[in-house]
Amino acid sequence: MKAKFLVPLVLFLVLAGFLGLGLTLNPRLVPSPLIDKPAPEFRLPQLENPDSYVSLADMRGKVWLLNVWASWCPACLQEHPVLLDLARQQVVPIVGLNYKDGRDDAIGWLRKHGDPYTTSVMDADGRVGIDYGVYGVPETFLIDQAGMIRYKHIGPVTPEAVRDLILPKIAELKRAG
Amino acid sequence: MIPELGHFALILALVISLMQATVPLVGAHRNRLALMAVARPAAQGQFLFLAISFACLTWAFVQNDFSVQYVAMHSNTATPMIYRITGVWGSHEGSLLLWALTLSLWTVAVTIFSSKLPEAFMARVLSVLGWVSVGFLSFTLITSNPFDRLLPAVPEGRDLNPLLQDPGMIIHPPLLYMGYVGFSVAFAFAIAALLTGRLDAAWARWSRPWTTVAWVFLTAGIAVGSGWAYYELGWGGWWFWDPVENSSFMPWLLGTALMHSLAVTEKRGAFRSWTVLLAIGTFTLSLLGTFLVRSGVLTSVHAFATDPKRGLFILALLVLVIGISLTLYAWRAPRLAGGGSFAFVSRDTSLLGNNVLLSVVCASVLLGTLYPLFLDALNLGKISVGPPYFEAVFVPLMAPVVILMMIGPFIRWKTDEGSRVAHQVVPGLVASVVAGAVAAFLIGPATWRTVLGLSLAAWVVIGSVQILVRRLADRPGTATSVRLRGIPRAWWGMWMSHLGIGVFIVGVTMVGGLQQSADLKMHPGQHALLAGYTFTLREVVDATGPNYAAARATVELTRGASPVATLRPEKRLYHAQQMPMSEVSIDVGPFRDVYISLGERLEDGAWIVHLFYKPFISWIWLGCILMAVGGVLAASDGRYRRLAERNASSAAVGQTA
Numbered sequence: 001m002k003a004k005f006l007v008p009l010v011l012f013l014v015l016a017g018f019l020g021l022g023l024t025l026n027p028r029l030v031p032s033p034l035i036d037k038p039a040p041e042f043r044l045p046q047l048e049n050p051d052s053y054v055s056l057a058d059m060r061g062k063v064w065l066l067n068v069w070a071s072w073c074p075a076c077l078q079e080h081p082v083l084l085d086l087a088r089q090q091v092v093p094i095v096g097l098n099y100k101d102g103r104d105d106a107i108g109w110l111r112k113h114g115d116p117y118t119t120s121v122m123d124a125d126g127r128v129g130i131d132y133g134v135y136g137v138p139e140t141f142l143i144d145q146a147g148m149i150r151y152k153h154i155g156p157v158t159p160e161a162v163r164d165l166i167l168p169k170i171a172e173l174k175r176a177g
Numbered sequence: 178m179i180p181e182l183g184h185f186a187l188i189l190a191l192v193i194s195l196m197q198a199t200v201p202l203v204g205a206h207r208n209r210l211a212l213m214a215v216a217r218p219a220a221q222g223q224f225l226f227l228a229i230s231f232a233c234l235t236w237a238f239v240q241n242d243f244s245v246q247y248v249a250m251h252s253n254t255a256t257p258m259i260y261r262i263t264g265v266w267g268s269h270e271g272s273l274l275l276w277a278l279t280l281s282l283w284t285v286a287v288t289i290f291s292s293k294l295p296e297a298f299m300a301r302v303l304s305v306l307g308w309v310s311v312g313f314l315s316f317t318l319i320t321s322n323p324f325d326r327l328l329p330a331v332p333e334g335r336d337l338n339p340l341l342q343d344p345g346m347i348i349h350p351p352l353l354y355m356g357y358v359g360f361s362v363a364f365a366f367a368i369a370a371l372l373t374g375r376l377d378a379a380w381a382r383w384s385r386p387w388t389t390v391a392w393v394f395l396t397a398g399i400a401v402g403s404g405w406a407y408y409e410l411g412w413g414g415w416w417f418w419d420p421v422e423n424s425s426f427m428p429w430l431l432g433t434a435l436m437h438s439l440a441v442t443e444k445r446g447a448f449r450s451w452t453v454l455l456a457i458g459t460f461t462l463s464l465l466g467t468f469l470v471r472s473g474v475l476t477s478v479h480a481f482a483t484d485p486k487r488g489l490f491i492l493a494l495l496v497l498v499i500g501i502s503l504t505l506y507a508w509r510a511p512r513l514a515g516g517g518s519f520a521f522v523s524r525d526t527s528l529l530g531n532n533v534l535l536s537v538v539c540a541s542v543l544l545g546t547l548y549p550l551f552l553d554a555l556n557l558g559k560i561s562v563g564p565p566y567f568e569a570v571f572v573p574l575m576a577p578v579v580i581l582m583m584i585g586p587f588i589r590w591k592t593d594e595g596s597r598v599a600h601q602v603v604p605g606l607v608a609s610v611v612a613g614a615v616a617a618f619l620i621g622p623a624t625w626r627t628v629l630g631l632s633l634a635a636w637v638v639i640g641s642v643q644i645l646v647r648r649l650a651d652r653p654g655t656a657t658s659v660r661l662r663g664i665p666r667a668w669w670g671m672w673m674s675h676l677g678i679g680v681f682i683v684g685v686t687m688v689g690g691l692q693q694s695a696d697l698k699m700h701p702g703q704h705a706l707l708a709g710y711t712f713t714l715r716e717v718v719d720a721t722g723p724n725y726a727a728a729r730a731t732v733e734l735t736r737g738a739s740p741v742a743t744l745r746p747e748k749r750l751y752h753a754q755q756m757p758m759s760e761v762s763i764d765v766g767p768f769r770d771v772y773i774s775l776g777e778r779l780e781d782g783a784w785i786v787h788l789f790y791k792p793f794i795s796w797i798w799l800g801c802i803l804m805a806v807g808g809v810l811a812a813s814d815g816r817y818r819r820l821a822e823r824n825a826s827s828a829a830v831g832q833t834a
Binding site (some may be wrong): 006008009021023073074075077099126129 | 506
């Protein structure tokens with residue numbers, strides 16, 4: 001075996017090493033322009049009680065999660081057990097932003113699958129979703145005491161994401177506050 | 178029930194592919210014909226079961242079976258039928274199934290069209306293809322099963338990503354996959370040849386048509402994809418140097434080098450170890466492309482669902498397939514004799530030069546694509562590499578490729594006199610630079626880019642005419658029509674593909690240098706002027722489609738007093754995913770496109786309107802069509818068929834004797 005014929009193999013293995021490292025990184029962590037910016041204002045009716053409204057100001061002083069969900073979204077069903085589990089631990093309030101959904105469908109869905117939310121608000125026309133840059137459901141935002149968005153999770157929340165990212169960030173924010 | 182059938186068919190296909198991978202290889206090694214003979218029926222059986230599996234998934238889409246998770250995520254009762262069918266490959270799981278089906282289709286094609294190959298060689302080729310198939314089928318079944326159930330079923334699905342609801346997207350993925358996956362045949366031939374140590378002209382001749390056909394599909398696939406980006410994304414661009422685009426372009430660059438290198442290996446026996454390396458490299462890049470798209474290590478406009486487990490699996494697959502191949506190469510390649518020698522001034526040198534340049538271009542694209550990943554992995558920060566890098570690297574490297582490409586046919590194989598070649602080539606080159614510079618100054622503000630681009634295009638055209646005239650002058654005495662018919666198809670294929678490059682360059686240069694655009698706020702009834710055209714926004718009305726609501730604008734296009742066209746761009750909102758989409762309207766012409774995309778509606782009833790004037794843009798795709806047609810001509814050259822027949826008859830003689 002002459003050394004020069006090994007060059008392609010070595011180059012390829014170096015490349016593969018980098019690709020392997022790349023798998024442990026997340027290129028999507030950076031892009032959201034909303035991170036470390038004030039969360040957009042909203043004032044929306046509660047799902048179960050449409051006469052009473054919830055707004056961003058009501059949550060001031062708390063570290064909380066805003067979870068965008070809909071009854072028509074299969075991926076929401078996928079993350080649902082994770083949210084239920086998180087709700088049982090009572091770490092932070094979880095506000096559900098019921099996105100572009102029918103009220104009866106949404107209530108029925110929660111009855112059937114369980115309700116992890118401290119409260120859910122209805123964003124029937126998706127205006128608030130647009131303010132929050134939602135382009136797919138589910139998405140989850142972590143918002144701090146001062147109403148700043150500190151983390152955004154795109155797609156279904158996984159147990160790993162809760163354990164490795166969301167819970168540590170919550171602990172950090174609570175300490176800071 | 179039907180999805181379970183599909184699932185079982187997929188498992189059966191995996192089992193058969195394992196047989197196809199192992200048994201014939203053992204047979205070829207021990208020289209047992211009975212074991213080698215397993216390869217063909219196994220390949221055909223695998224195809225049958227994959228086709229069944231694919232049909233089952235299609236059926237689930239057609240029937241709106243939302244108890245299948247993949248269907249629920251990518252289809253909807255309101256989705257038009259055609260997009261329910263193409264939704265099958267609209268996302269990760271289904272497109273992997275399409276990948277496997279395509280590979281199997283190529284394998285079956287090899288069993289049919291290369292049926293005259295020696296039995297042991299065929300057994301090895303099919304075995305290598307079988308191994309690749311084992312990898313992809315287990316990937317599909319273990320990490321990305323499209324038949325996974327969603328129980329209880331949801332009443333309504335999510336609809337296909339509206340960006341993909343477009344005629345271009347119906348054919349783009351299958352074409353691209355035919356290209357990508359087609360290089361697996363050249364790869365399998367190369368590995369089989371390395372295993373036997375028989376890397377000769379016969380091997381190159383067998384590989385050539387397969388490589389060319391894969392290249393044709395890839396060319397067409399990339400062209401359709403870029404056309405889709407042009408009219409569907411609504412930004413007016415046609416190429417963005419996006420990681421996913423790059424990952425289809427890299428195999429194209431290396432595949433182009435491979436085609437030319439195979440030609441030299443067949444004709445002159447030279448570059449053998451280089452050709453093998455190119456065959457392995459091209460397929461590596463096809464697999465790498467799959468990895469980049471599927472693993473989510475890079476951000477891209479192609480928003481596929483990503484999952485680190487899948488990334489790890491496909492990386493392991495990549496390392497296994499390519500690692501083993503390159504180890505085999507390191508072991509076997511040193512034994513290859515150099516092949517035919519050639520002088521510095523020879524067609525061999527010009528082809529080698531271009532192959533090296535194409536490989537360097539490919540490496541630069543790879544570097545630019547992965548650079549953000551390298552930096553991130555080394556903790557040097559997050560950056561993104563954009564078009565400025567790629568253009569700065571691409572143009573200076575490709576310009577000599579184009580110049581050499583047209584000089585090559587003037588030079589003789591093996592050795593030639595520098596002064597003779599210069600005598601033939603220099604007048605054309607000088608004329609091209611003059612023509613390019615004059616044209617650039619005539620059409621508008623000349624930049625070095627327009628001068629360079631138009632000179633290169635002129636050189637391609639002048640050179641093409643010259644080599645055609647020379648070719649006809651080769652056989653004096655007969656009528657021109659007879660001489661024209663005497664030229665083999667392969668030669669016409671080369672000629673036309675090279676001419677296609679020239680046409681392509683005209684398009685790129687003119688659009689890059691002379692396009693005009695305007696982003697305006699327009700009220701209905703208002704006019705706007707751009708590039709000598711008057712745009713009148715007549716009205717914006719509400720319209721409804723099967724699964725979307727739209728605002729449709731009517732824009733009248735006039736030039737002077739005469740009407741040119743009425744364009745109707747739309748702003749659509751797709752119901753299920755609540756995704757706004759801009760549906761552009763284009764007046765296509767041979768020398769210019771006028772392109773309108775409708776933006777947002779403002780509070781006061783006005784609309785944002787994006788207007789583009791794009792000179793010669795259709796030449797970009799015309800160039801691609803010429804290249805692809807050239808490839809078809811080259812691959813269908815009668816020479817390959819005659820050689821196949823001759824091999825068959827000599828085999829028959831051998832048997833009777």
